[in-house]
Amino acid sequence: MPQSAIDPFEHALRRMFANAISKCRRDLDLSQEALAELTDMSTSYISLLERGQRNLTILAASRIANAYGMKLSDFVALAETYNEGE
Numbered sequence: 001m002p003q004s005a006i007d008p009f010e011h012a013l014r015r016m017f018a019n020a021i022s023k024c025r026r027d028l029d030l031s032q033e034a035l036a037e038l039t040d041m042s043t044s045y046i047s048l049l050e051r052g053q054r055n056l057t058i059l060a061a062s063r064i065a066n067a068y069g070m071k072l073s074d075f076v077a078l079a080e081t082y083n084e085g086e
Contacts, residue, residue, distance in 0.1 A: 011052070014052035014053075014054075014055070014056075015052045015082075016079050016080065016082050017049070017052075017056045017061070017079045018049060018050050018051060018052040019079070019082035020075065020078050020079035020082050021035075021046070021049055021050050021056075021064060022050040023082070024068050024075075024078070025050075025068075028068060030067075032046045032047055032050070035064070035067060038063075038067035039060070039063040039064055039066075039067050040063065041060065041063065045060075058072075061075060061076070
């Protein structure tokens with residue numbers, strides 16, 4: 001589906017998590033490669049998530065939260081604080 005055809009709510013949700021993944025990763029001074037290794041995901045998948053081009057599964061969110069030393073619920077709550085403008 002072309003990016004322009006994505007529902008605005010879905011786009012905002014992807015951006016919210018993309019911002020949280022990217023900001024937390026940078027705050028912890030982790031490279032995408034290091035995060036990929038910690039989560040047993042590919043670097044390309046991490047990159048796509050950070051650009052809001054892939055849907056984040058609950059399993060992937062849990063792995064990322066764990067890599068950041070957070071509970072999944074805390075990671076979701078943090079993501080909710082990010083808006084599309086960040």
